[in-house]
Amino acid sequence: MSIRTALPTDAMHMVEIERAVATSPWSLAQFLSSCHSASEDCWVSYEEHTGVVGFAISQRIVDETTLLNVGVAPDQQGLGRGGLLLAAVLDKARADGSQRCLLEVRASNSAARHLYERAGFVQDGVRKAYYPAVAGREDAILMSLDMKLWN
Numbered sequence: 694m695s696i697r698t699a700l701p702t703d704a705m706h707m708v709e710i711e712r713a714v715a716t717s718p719w720s721l722a723q724f725l726s727s728c729h730s731a732s733e734d735c736w737v738s739y740e741e742h743t744g745v746v747g748f749a750i751s752q753r754i755v756d757e758t759t760l761l762n763v764g765v766a767p768d769q770q771g772l773g774r775g776g777l778l779l780a781a782v783l784d785k786a787r788a789d790g791s792q793r794c795l796l797e798v799r800a801s802n803s804a805a806r807h808l809y810e811r812a813g814f815v816q817d818g819v820r821k822a823y824y825p826a827v828a829g830r831e832d833a834i835l836m837s838l839d840m841k842l843w844n
């Protein structure tokens with residue numbers, strides 16, 4: 694189970710995973726833009742025999758890092774890949790001197806919320822009815838990790 698920096702040539706694999714797991718998937722153009730962005734870091738989880746099976750994308754602005762997106766292929770979930778991808782994001786954030794890591798997550802996304810809480814993220818607030826949902830709208834949970842506590 695390996696993590697490496699994503700290349701623009703990985704974007705097609707990332708968008709395929711995204712389409713399989715996300716309610717409002719990013720486009721190929723968004724993944725390519727992130728791969729080329731100087732302020733964003735993109736990581737992939739891969740195996741020699743299966744290729745790219747997960748990704749994480751973060752953005753650094755001054756001393757804060759925001760987790761923009763993370764996804765693991767459905768048949769590869771629950772094996773620790775999400776945890777490793779999140780660890781790569783947090784290691785880079787710490788190396789860059791980020792003071793806080795931020796993210797937002799759908800209220801119903803128990804797996805992702807569990808992953809973030811396990812890493813030490815705490816809930817900061819709620820954006821009511823922020824996301825479109827299959828039936829109506831859904832709250833966004835705002836979470837953060839104080840990197841100072843992490844060092």
Ligand SMILES: CC(C)(COP(=O)(O)OP(=O)(O)OC[C@H]1O[C@@H](n2cnc3c(N)ncnc32)[C@H](O)[C@@H]1OP(=O)(O)O)[C@@H](O)C(=O)NCCC(=O)NCCS
Nearest residue numbers: 714763764765770771772773774775776798803804805807
């Ligand atoms: C969130 C996601 C990236 C996690 O990836 P993963 O490879 O399954 O993560 P891991 O295997 O490292 O760990 C998942 C943890 O969540 C737990 N989990 C899995 N499904 C769960 C569920 N339905 N409810 C609660 N916890 C759950 C696992 O048990 C594990 O915790 P543990 O190690 O303490 O037992 C993956 O589920 C995914 O791609 N989801 C769809 C995209 C998504 O929601 N992205 C986040 C947007 S904010």
